[in-house]
Amino acid sequence: NTFRELPTNRWKGINNDTDVMNALQLNKAPQGGYVENFDIDFLRFKVPPNEQDCLIPQQLMMMKVADNAAKDAGLKEGSNVAVLVAMGIELELHQYRGRVNLSTQIEESLLQQGVTLSPEQRETLTNIAKD
Secondary structure: OOOOOOOOOOOHHHHOHHHHHOOOOOOOOEEEEEOOOOOOOOOOOOOOOOOOHOOOOOHHHHHHHHHHHHHHHOOOOOOOOOOOOOOOOOHHHHHHHHHHHHHHHHHHHHHHHHOOHHHHHHEEEEEEEEE
């Protein structure tokens, strides 16, 4: 059985908030096929190592799922195929993207304001902002 209890690091305690659980009409968090981790071949998918624009885990997983579906359908590599995916993003992913983009935003703001900091000062400022 692939379904199991909600991992402790998920939902960030929302499952303990009775108001939220009542609004969702749930007595407890649902069992699910929760994915803890997965492997992806960054070279195969030609994902560049760019810290300012890294993909979120759901996007990476969707690339792998779409690739497996294309293989399963017998589509030949290099053929003209489009995969369109629409996804909702949860709050934690917005927070993650904000942290990823924070360094770039700080650099741009410092440049616009004419503020010069040493690399150590920039790193300290970025770490303070992330916390």
